[in-house]
Amino acid sequence: RQLRLVGPKGATTPRPFSVGTLPDLEEKEPNDRPEQAQRLDTLPVTVNGVLPTRPDIDTFRVALKKGDCLVVSGES
Secondary structure (H helix, E strand, O other): OOEOOOOOOOEEEEOOOOOOOEEEEOOOOOOOHHHOEEEEEEEEOEEOOOOOOOOOOEEEEEOOOOOOOOOOOOOO
């Protein structure tokens, strides 16, 4: 979905907006290198973050067992 905020001074440009059913988790910096990877202990989860610089690399650590499937999706 697209979201636009409107106020007395005008309107913002439309921005992506999602409503989901998964728990939310905020990305924690620094997580640019493998040794700084943010642990995701509870799955499934939605991780919310920003790209303050380009390129920005974010690393995450998850525990999977043989036969598990990991799906990653991103929006810009």
